[in-house]
Amino acid sequence: MIALGIEGTAHTLGIGIVTEDKVLANVFHTLTTEKGGIHPKEAAEHHAKLMKPLLKKALQKAGISIEDVDVIAFSQGPGLGPCLRVVATAARALAIKYGKPIVGVNHCIAHVEITKMFGVKDPVGLYVSGGNTQVLALEGGRYRVFGETLDIGIGNALDTFAREIGLGFPGGPKIEKLAQKGERYIELPYAVKGMDLSFSGLLTEAVRKFKSGKYRIEDIAYSFQETAFAALVEVTERAVAHTEKEEVVLVGGVAANNRLREMLKIMTEDRGIKFFVPPYDLCRDNGAMIAYTGLLMYKAGVRFKIEDTIVNQKFR
Numbered sequence: 001m002i003a004l005g006i007e008g009t010a011h012t013l014g015i016g017i018v019t020e021d022k023v024l025a026n027v028f029h030t031l032t033t034e035k036g037g038i039h040p041k042e043a044a045e046h047h048a049k050l051m052k053p054l055l056k057k058a059l060q061k062a063g064i065s066i067e068d069v070d071v072i073a074f075s076q077g078p079g080l081g082p083c084l085r086v087v088a089t090a091a092r093a094l095a096i097k098y099g100k101p102i103v104g105v106n107h108c109i110a111h112v113e114i115t116k117m118f119g120v121k122d123p124v125g126l127y128v129s130g131g132n133t134q135v136l137a138l139e140g141g142r143y144r145v146f147g148e149t150l151d152i153g154i155g156n157a158l159d160t161f162a163r164e165i166g167l168g169f170p171g172g173p174k175i176e177k178l179a180q181k182g183e184r185y186i187e188l189p190y191a192v193k194g195m196d197l198s199f200s201g202l203l204t205e206a207v208r209k210f211k212s213g214k215y216r217i218e219d220i221a222y223s224f225q226e227t228a229f230a231a232l233v234e235v236t237e238r239a240v241a242h243t244e245k246e247e248v249v250l251v252g253g254v255a256a257n258n259r260l261r262e263m264l265k266i267m268t269e270d271r272g273i274k275f276f277v278p279p280y281d282l283c284r285d286n287g288a289m290i291a292y293t294g295l296l297m298y299k300a301g302v303r304f305k306i307e308d309t310i311v312n313q314k315f316r
């Protein structure tokens with residue numbers, strides 16, 4: 001079976017083509033600005049403009065024609081309304097034109113589900129990106145969010161901090177580099193409530209410390225990462241203890257961070273459970289994870305009516 005997936009919840013438009021065990025194509029383009037941040041209307045225009053060329057590129061890479069596709073999947077949310085509308089419309093147009101079934105996919109679940117292509121069975125997922133920070137897992141046949149950020153996503157916190165100290169976008173990789181030169185831990189606000197987290201106090205205090213001129217920027221970056229990542233590891237460990245699952249996966253753009261990987265590796269080794277991070281192109285926002293999750297859903301009997309595929313609150 002072959003599935004085509006369209007991802008476009010935020011500023012990345014991605015198109016992926018997969019089978020049950022292989023990614024045939026995974027192409028994307030991200031609308032970035034110097035300052036960072038996303039303008040929903042501009043991102044939607046970006047997706048509309050690039051939909052056709054990216055689709056062509058994906059089909060070429062996979063070496064198939066659209067007629068060979070068995071199911072069309074699209075990211076149904078959560079995401080920015082104007083972007084979701086473009087994606088849903090494109091998926092629907094393709095489904096109608098080529099007479100293909102269509103499946104709407106939850107973006108956060110897709111980030112975790114793609115790990116199953118690599119043999120992961122039933123993980124606790126730590127999903128960390130610009131907009132999202134969640135700990136989620138299957139419980140009783142349904143995905144549940146065990147904990148999440150109560151304010152901003154960890155990637156957004158890193159990007160904003162980087163912007164405030166004069167580094168460009170995306171900030172995550174630049175903060176990681178700075179942090180490697182950190183020598184001293186500076187106390188910063190640590191906010192975990194049950195399995196929920198908060199990063200706004202940490203961000204404000206880190207910026208305040210930077211502006212005070214009393215601290216080395218490398219030490220602030222190091223302390224920022226240590227504090228935020230310790231909180232992420234704590235909530236993940238709590239979810240593991242609660243669900244008694246034996247696998248942890250790290251997904252989303254911030255999964256690129258080596259220190260976060262290392263801290264999760266230590267926690268999972270201590271507990272004697274498995275830890276997995278997919279290749280980066282399947283960690284960041286991408287179409288292959290949407291295609292793969294759509295394929296699994298379709299095979300499990302999930303069916304959508306074409307008229308259901310408009311951006312629909314019920315499925316977010």
Ligand code: KG4
Nearest residue numbers: 129130131155170172173253254257284285
């Ligand atoms: O999943 P993703 O591609 O999509 C968005 O949510 O936009 O994630 C992008 C995020 C950005 O915030 C970026 O700064 C962060 O991932 N990121 C990193 C690293 N590489 C990318 N954060 C920390 N360390 C990194 N090495």
